[in-house]
Amino acid sequence: MIMQTGKNWRWDPWREMERFRREVDSLVTGTRRLPAANFPPMNVFSGDEDVIITSEIPGIDPADIELTVTGDTLTIKGTRKPQEVREGEKWHRRERGSGSFYRSVQLPYNVDGNKVQADYAKGVLTIVLPRSEAERPRKISVTKGN
Amino acid sequence: MEENIRTVTPEKAEAREASRVERTKDRKTFVPAVDITEDDSNLYIFADMPGADEKGVNVSLENDVLTIDAQVEDQKFEGHGVSYAEYGVGDYHRVFTLNEAVDRDRIEARLKNGVLSIVLPKAEEAKTRSIPIKVG
Structure with a gap:
């Protein structure tokens, strides 16, 4: 489920193509690639001064x-x-995934790396990424000429 | 299609309306992914419920039907609009029929980091007992 709603989120056709290719691959081979490309799922919230990303990663050690x-x-x-x-324990169902994951996301603007805050609670990772000071829009006053 | 066990589950599965239970709330309901294991004395259920906290979770056992419910708060950030969404936020609901007698007084459930763990101790009579066979 992907929704593109933000006006400042760049739509990248290559990323979409890559995603599509992977889906087709998984249909043909019956396997999925490792690490899963769309894990962990992310939601992105944009504000004027920062971007907040939340991601569902249940049952992980924040370390x-x-x-x-x-x-x-x-x-x-x-x-x-x-x-x-444990020894002597047997499986009945195994739906929860495991393994390594890796994801790279492009943000709508440059971020001040020193001010990024990340918090993990209730299985949800919340990352607050402040917009870099140098890139914040600045109001320029126009002076009246002669 | 055989599922690769090592693959991380990509998406939460939304509960289907076809479960014949209509909901009164206009909210999404998800089916949590579970691992179920068993040993000689207990049945273990682990359910992924990111976003749920202990206040919103309800585990109940009626006859042999185990129900897991969780209410999850919506995600809202003041002054921020959603620019990209890959997962939905909603409640969790899943029902299991247990085919073994469970000692209901000793059921334990705990929630940690969005994972609900339930230990269902088997009732005494349901435990496997080896019966010595006498030579007749």
């Missing part, structure tokens, strides 16, 4: 999430450990 910001790109990396099974 296992690695976030990096370079310019206008946010990269999220991590590993979701599989449910541990």
Whole structure:
């Protein structure tokens, strides 16, 4: 489920093509690629001064999430450990995924890497990315000429 | 299609209306992904419910029907508009029929980091017992 609603979110046809190619691949081969390209799912909220990204990654140790910001790109990396099974325990159902994930997202503007805040609660990661000071729109007053 | 176990589940599955239960609230309801395991004494259920907290979760057992419910708060950020959404936020609901007797007084449920873990101890009579066979 992808919705493009933001006016300042750049639509990238190549990214869409890549996504489509992967879907077709998975249909043909019956397998999905690892690490899953669309995990963790993200929601992006834009404001005038910052972007807030939320991501659902249930049951992970926050120390296992690695976030990096370079310019206008946010990269999220991590590993979701599989449910541990003790000796003598047997599986009935296994729907929860596990494994490593890696995702890169392009943000609508450059971000001040030092001010990025990330918080993990209730299985949801919330990242607040303030717009870099140098890029904030500035009001320029027009002086009257002679 | 066989699912690769190591693959991370990409999307939350939305509950189908076809479950014949109509909802009164105009909200999305998701079916949480679960792992179910069993050993000699317990049945274990682990459900992914990101966004749910202990106040909103309800686990109930009626006869042999186990119901998991969770109410999740909407995501709202003051002064921010949604520019891109890959997942929906809504409640969770899933129902299981247990085919084994469970000791209902000792059921334990806890929620940590958006994962609900339920331990269902098997009732004494349901535990596997090895019966010695006498030589007749």
